[in-house]
Structure formats: structure tokens, C-alpha cells
Amino acid sequence: MSLTNTWFRFGVVNQQYPQAQLLPSGQRVRDKQQSQSIAYSLDNGTTWTQWDAGNPVILDPPSPDEAEYQEFRDPFVFWHNATQAWVSLVAISKQHKIAIYTSADLKQWTYASDFGPFNAVGGVWECPNLFPLPLDG
Numbered sequence: 001m002s003l004t005n006t007w008f009r010f011g012v013v014n015q016q017y018p019q020a021q022l023l024p025s026g027q028r029v030r031d032k033q034q035s036q037s038i039a040y041s042l043d044n045g046t047t048w049t050q051w052d053a054g055n056p057v058i059l060d061p062p063s064p065d066e067a068e069y070q071e072f073r074d075p076f077v078f079w080h081n082a083t084q085a086w087v088s089l090v091a092i093s094k095q096h097k098i099a100i101y102t103s104a105d106l107k108q109w110t111y112a113s114d115f116g117p118f119n120a121v122g123g124v125w126e127c128p129n130l131f132p133l134p135l136d137g
Contacts, residue, residue: 051107
């Protein structure tokens with residue numbers, strides 16, 4: 001697999017399939033485009049193969065931010081038990097937004113919502129993350 005113009009942000013081990021799957025950012029589709037694509041490993045991450053049949057799995061940012069395709073990066077992917085779905089957070093960096101997608105199989109993604117811009121709106125937003133915070137009372 002050529003790693004030219006590909007940035008690896010996040011990997012998941014998917015128990016539903018016999019390989020680790022990775023959702024990298026940076027598959028180029030048009031000049032300077034950042035989109036979300038899958039590569040998979042059958043040897044615990046020693047080598048990777050791009051899933052050319054379906055890449056990119058998330059091509060453009062959602063409306064009204066489609067023009068931000070050059071700043072659409074850094075996916076964070078996790079399994080959400082309550083909804084039995086994969087969730088991906090992708091930064092729309094210069095707009096200070098996080099696009100939220102869901103998937104049953106890591107291959108077909110549906111835009112669900114977005115977050116932002118709030119609070120820290122200087123610079124760009126990168127490498128989003130989401131985790132539960134327990135509350136007292």
C-alpha cells in the first residue's frame with residue numbers, strides 16, 4: 001500500500017470481521033481533498049491494504065460545509081453499544097465543527113449531526129474525541 005498523501009489517525013479492531021480495519025484520513029480524490037477511507041490489515045498491522053472497492057467511505061463534509069473538503073480530517077471511530085452502531089467524528093477544521101456519522105459495518109456511513117462552533121474557535125479544530133464523563137448525583 002502506498003502511504004503517499006495518506007495520514008493514519010485512528011484504527012479499530014473489528015470483531016465482526018477477521019481483520020483489523022483502519023479509517024485513515026487523506027485519501028485524495030480531487031486537488032488537496034481530504035476524505036475518509038478504509039485500509040485493512042490481516043497481519044496485526046504489519047502491512048495494510050486499501051479497500052479500493054469502496055473508498056472513500058466518507059467523501060465530503062456535510063451541507064452546508066461541502067466547500068471545506070480540503071480541511072475535513074482526523075476521524076475518531078468507536079463502537080456505541082447503546083445504538084449498536086459505529087460512530088465517527090470528523091473535524092471540519094477551519095469551521096470549528098465536528099461532523100458525526102454512524103455506520104453498521106464501517107463501510108456505509110450516514111451523517112447524523114454536527115457539533116460546533118463553540119468556545120475554542122481560534123486556529124483549527126483537529127483530532128476530535130468523545131468519551132463518557134460520570135457525574136455525581
